[in-house]
Amino acid sequence: MKDNPKRDLILQAGSECFARFGYEKTTLDDIGKRAGLNKASLYYYFKNKEEIFVAVILQETQAFMADLETKAAAYPDIRRQIRFYLTERIRRYGEVIHLTRLSLENLRSLEPMFEVLYRDTKAGEIAFLTGLLRRASADNALAVTEPAAALAEHLFYLSDALKHQTVRKAGPFVAGELDFNPAIAEMEYWLKLVLR
Amino acid sequence: MKDNPKRDLILQAGSECFARFGYEKTTLDDIGKRAGLNKASLYYYFKNKEEIFVAVILQETQAFMADLETKAAAYPDIRRQIRFYLTERIRRYGEVIHLTRLSLENLRSLEPMFEVLYRDTKAGEIAFLTGLLRRASADNALAVTEPAAALAEHLFYLSDALKHQTVRKAGPFVAGELDFNPAIAEMEYWLKLVLR
DNA sequence: GTCTATACTTGGATAGAC
């Protein structure tokens, strides 16, 4: 966010460790050593381990979203752009969980902090999706008459709900093997009803 | 080794954990839970965490060697069989270190226990290599006049020395990124001098 | 054989010196 090179160094170190060891297996010493700092110094920049993790995920999610918008825009068909965008963001959620090997227990305990991340990225996502829907509307590709902004909210809400439903339906076991394909299939089903 | 199903269960659990988390990041609780035992019970079957690790590596090395002998035998050319066998066992060593993410510090501390493993597998390896060299000699593929058994000892010794040299040359940093290709290239260079 | 209880070590986090 701000121009803070030391903080960015910690985030970089954290990113590498979390991807390599997973959230639970990464120690503050791992991150500190990689960033060339005593582990106690990390607390000057972050409140705790969770906050480092969420900051890492936030940074990567923003990069992912920017990339996703570019990739979606590359499709010639506006319907495909919308479909791609809304399903890929579900897949991405699964990837983050898999990569950082979050247990469901841990995932649930981190949920409140993910809410912060969610608020920070939501506005940008809705804006992009609204733009896509406006274009779809101009191309007469929408099967519903709702304003683009309102429809964007609905689709975004749906995409998030399906995403979280996968976690909720899972038993109290490991989260590394969650299957997000049913959620993606559901997303595509509802999209077919909205797009002409 | 012996017919001990509970012990094998622990080794299986250990193998999965070490491959997934690496040696240092694996806890006895991880292994115990996976094997359906209290972590204290592991001490009935093994002296400590290191011994579990070495037993896992021993088991996998034996399986790897059996597989390697089969694969080497599949090559039509006896020179290629010998070359394949002697270079692949160096590559395998690198793979074990990479997979279990041993730090050099840890690797060096485990070295004494690896010596035990080494003695247990050495005789079988030398025997197999001696057989290959006898065939090479019969096919007039050897450029040296030494007896096959003696040459096998030399080549085996060389292969091991090159393998360890890679670790020794590395600085005091992580071992996950060790490059064994120079060692393999050296092995191939010396082999060319021995094989016609 | 497997467990509970416990000693000792390492990881997460805070307080305070510089």
Place this chain on the structure above:
DNA sequence: GTCTATCCAAGTATAGAC
């Protein structure tokens, strides 16, 4: 800002009940 010292919880390892 960064470090040392320190607290408490979790991990390694042992002792001993059953």
